[in-house]
Amino acid sequence: MAMTTDPVTPGHAGWLRWLVVAVPYLWLILLFLAPFLIVLKISVSTTAIAMPPYTPVLDFTSGLGALWEQFQEFSFDNYVFLTEDALYWKSYLSSLQIALISTFLILLVGYPIAYGMARAKREWRPTLLMLVILPFWTSFLIRVYAWMGILKPEGLLNQLLLWLGVIDQPLNIMPSTLAVYIGIVYSYLPFMILPLYATLEKLDETLLEAAADLGCPPIQAFWKITFPLSLPGVVAGCFLVFIPAVGEFVIPDLLGGSDTLMIGKTLWAEFFSNRDWPVSSAVAVVLLAILVVPIMLFQNAQKKVTE
Amino acid sequence: MAGKSLTAGKSLGPIRRAFAPWNDPTAKPFIQFQNVTKTFGDFTAVDDLSLNIYEREFFALLGPSGCGKTTLMRMIAGFEEPTSGQVRLDGQDLVGVPPYRRPTNMMFQSYALFPHMNVWDNIAFGLKQDGMPKPEIAARVDEMLALVKLEKFAKRKPHQLSGGQRQRVALARSLAKKPKVLLLDEPLGALDKKLREETQFELIDLQVKLGMTFVIVTHDQEEAMTVADRIAVMDHGKIVQIATPAEIYEQPNSRYVADFIGEINLIEGTISAIEGGITTLDCTGTGAKVQVTQDGGAKVGDTAWFAVRPEKVAISLTPPADPNVNAVTGEVWDIAYLGDVSIYHVRLSTGATVKATITNTTRLVERPITWDDKVWLTWSRDGGVVLTR
Ligand SMILES: Nc1ncnc2c1ncn2[C@@H]1O[C@H](COP(=O)(O)OP(=O)(O)OP(=O)(O)O)[C@@H](O)[C@H]1O
Ligand SMILES: [Mg+2]
Numbered sequence: 001m002a003m004t005t006d007p008v009t010p011g012h013a014g015w016l017r018w019l020v021v022a023v024p025y026l027w028l029i030l031l032f033l034a035p036f037l038i039v040l041k042i043s044v045s046t047t048a049i050a051m052p053p054y055t056p057v058l059d060f061t062s063g064l065g066a067l068w069e070q071f072q073e074f075s076f077d078n079y080v081f082l083t084e085d086a087l088y089w090k091s092y093l094s095s096l097q098i099a100l101i102s103t104f105l106i107l108l109v110g111y112p113i114a115y116g117m118a119r120a121k122r123e124w125r126p127t128l129l130m131l132v133i134l135p136f137w138t139s140f141l142i143r144v145y146a147w148m149g150i151l152k153p154e155g156l157l158n159q160l161l162l163w164l165g166v167i168d169q170p171l172n173i174m175p176s177t178l179a180v181y182i183g184i185v186y187s188y189l190p191f192m193i194l195p196l197y198a199t200l201e202k203l204d205e206t207l208l209e210a211a212a213d214l215g216c217p218p219i220q221a222f223w224k225i226t227f228p229l230s231l232p233g234v235v236a237g238c239f240l241v242f243i244p245a246v247g248e249f250v251i252p253d254l255l256g257g258s259d260t261l262m263i264g265k266t267l268w269a270e271f272f273s274n275r276d277w278p279v280s281s282a283v284a285v286v287l288l289a290i291l292v293v294p295i296m297l298f299q300n301a302q303k304k305v306t307e
Numbered sequence: 308m309a310g311k312s313l314t315a316g317k318s319l320g321p322i323r324r325a326f327a328p329w330n331d332p333t334a335k336p337f338i339q340f341q342n343v344t345k346t347f348g349d350f351t352a353v354d355d356l357s358l359n360i361y362e363r364e365f366f367a368l369l370g371p372s373g374c375g376k377t378t379l380m381r382m383i384a385g386f387e388e389p390t391s392g393q394v395r396l397d398g399q400d401l402v403g404v405p406p407y408r409r410p411t412n413m414m415f416q417s418y419a420l421f422p423h424m425n426v427w428d429n430i431a432f433g434l435k436q437d438g439m440p441k442p443e444i445a446a447r448v449d450e451m452l453a454l455v456k457l458e459k460f461a462k463r464k465p466h467q468l469s470g471g472q473r474q475r476v477a478l479a480r481s482l483a484k485k486p487k488v489l490l491l492d493e494p495l496g497a498l499d500k501k502l503r504e505e506t507q508f509e510l511i512d513l514q515v516k517l518g519m520t521f522v523i524v525t526h527d528q529e530e531a532m533t534v535a536d537r538i539a540v541m542d543h544g545k546i547v548q549i550a551t552p553a554e555i556y557e558q559p560n561s562r563y564v565a566d567f568i569g570e571i572n573l574i575e576g577t578i579s580a581i582e583g584g585i586t587t588l589d590c591t592g593t594g595a596k597v598q599v600t601q602d603g604g605a606k607v608g609d610t611a612w613f614a615v616r617p618e619k620v621a622i623s624l625t626p627p628a629d630p631n632v633n634a635v636t637g638e639v640w641d642i643a644y645l646g647d648v649s650i651y652h653v654r655l656s657t658g659a660t661v662k663a664t665i666t667n668t669t670r671l672v673e674r675p676i677t678w679d680d681k682v683w684l685t686w687s688r689d690g691g692v693v694l695t696r
Binding site for chain 2: 204206207209210211212213214215216217220224225228229
């Protein structure tokens with residue numbers, strides 16, 4: 001990344017280049033930075049019985065002086081409040097825990113699938129890939145509802161097990177944290193399989209022959225050659241699964257019980273049930289701050305791979 | 308180049324001349340292929356092939372692309388199982404023995420270095436696999452690094468090395484376990500000519516020093532001639548001839564081998580007489596009779612081919628004085644100047660072309676023989692061979 005000193009190409013080509021560079025930035029400013037600033041602003045406001053339900057509402061038409069006065073009203077009370085009520089940090093911790101365990105489970109399930117796909121006959125691979133992507137053609141919400149139909153006490157799973165005589169009382173899988181794990185593992189599995197498949201498929205099979213030639217049986221060769229070389233895929237898959245899983249709302253809401261604490265649910269309750277926009281905004285900002293760490297780790301890992 | 312091969316030949320001469328277990332009927336073959344056939348689907352890659360390779364031999368497999376050389380070698384290493392027939396190593400049947408239990412190591416054409424390990428770990432891989440004690444591993448890896456002159460690169464990853472350095476790492480890795488058999492699949496293909504020649508002599512040196520059996524696959528005939536004790540020339544999954552480099556060159560058993568190795572003049576004819584050790588061919592191509600001191604197993608009346616190497620054909624502006632040499636006359640059609648030698652293409656009155664090589668012993672200021680000159684081509688009766696197939 002040396003500083004480039006080449007002169008800006010004049011005229012048409014120069015403009016075009018600026019445009020190409022500017023488009024993604026414009027996109028980020030419009031769709032990420034602006035909403036974030038709004039949320040940030042609400043998080044330092046105070047609740048009010050009004051529409052919108054917080055003060056101050058910034059009025060950019062009333063001149064600089066008035067604007068300054070409105071700025072004076074900002075406070076960090078909401079953030080302080082988050083530390084005072086155990087519900088919040090428990091929700092954060094529980095979310096991280098559920099996301100972490102889910103990520104591990106997804107890796108455990110996804111790796112063999114991706115490995116099998118990458119080792120399948122060449123002509124089979126597009127079909128297998130299609131099968132992994134196929135669920136995306138149905139709405140995420142509908143798929144979670146389908147799981148409710150399977151897991152609920154009078155659902156398909158219990159009916160099957162009762163009919164088989166494996167159990168004589170319906171299992172209470174749903175609602176519970178276990179159901180949340182099942183839901184997350186199911187929903188995020190493709191995000192683990194795809195990057196894993198991409199790295200495993202690229203793996204040069206003569207490396208495994210070379211390992212065997214040097215006296216390494218297949219299982220050892222997996223741990224010494226295949227797995228280390230698939231680490232970029234493992235890392236990418238884990239982050240792709242972990243980051244959205246922390247903030248997951250739909251799955252814990254539909255499949256989880258009242259004891260399943262997740263920050264997405266807490267945030268939703270704060271926003272819609274309590275109508276406390278400022279506190280829920282603060283919850284969102286802190287969630288973002290927590291996720292910045294793994295996101296940066298992820299980018300670091302990706303950079304190392306491209307080197 | 309010529310000088311280099313001369314010195315190498317000299318240093319190895321006595322060892323190599325004495326080494327000829329294939330002529331000893333009591334010698335036990337080390338690697339043995341018995342009627343081995345390998346098919347992929349309905350394609351036969353190796354066709355009912357039998358072959359003996361002896362301990363401490365440097366054996367070369369030579370042949371055009373797709374003739375089954377790699378397949379043959381992969382059957383020794385254990386990556387392919389023969390469809391039928393047997394492969395034995397030191398008397399033991401190898402069929403069903405997985406690659407990781409075979410006392411063979413292979414240097415892959417693509418090197419197949421482990422990209423996530425540095426040079427040191429790559430070389431140590433097989434040793435660690437054998438559970439060798441750590442200090443011994445360190446000593447052996449250092450020994451191998453010194454051998455391939457890569458001591459300074461031990462901590463580098465494969466992608467930080469040049470092609471030639473990678474090739475050396477691959478060689479060191481396959482040598483590290485000091486296997487009974489080392490399989491080299493086009494090991495020098497990616498190197499430039501000079502480095503390739505250097506490494507060829509390093510390989511010969513190593514093979515003699517370590518007393519191992521080497522099998523090399525190549526489609527560079529010069530390379531095979533340089534390194535090998537014996538060469539097997541293959542075609543379509545079959546072996547056409549197995550012999551020492553000199554025999555292959557001087558006594559090819561077929562037009563296929565004669566044509567595959569080096570330059571050769573092939574002239575079709577009919578055997579008209581075999582008398583007193585002299586075979587006479589009536590050559591339609593040259594419009595003359597050719598006499599040879601060898602009959603190649605042909606009988607009078609057979610169609611056969613007379614084969615003579617261009618360097619054994621002398622070219623002159625005057626007819627030969629000796630009546631016992633073969634002579635034809637023609638016009639110089641083309642001259643290819645190659646630096647050390649010039650190849651003269653002489654067109655005979657019948658329309659056939661015969662090539663003759665002349666060593667350029669003096670600086671080429673003025674050619675004594677040049678285009679369109681009427682010349683005589685002569686070769687002695689033992690200069691060429693009669694081929695029947
Ligand atoms: N796994 C396979 N499936 C189908 N055909 C194969 C397979 N491996 C080799 N072949 C075929 O067998 C034949 C011999 O292949 P092989 O690799 O032994 O050739 P080679 O003599 O090493 O050629 P080259 O000099 O190009 O390396 C080729 O025609 C090839 O297409
Ligand atoms: Mg090959």
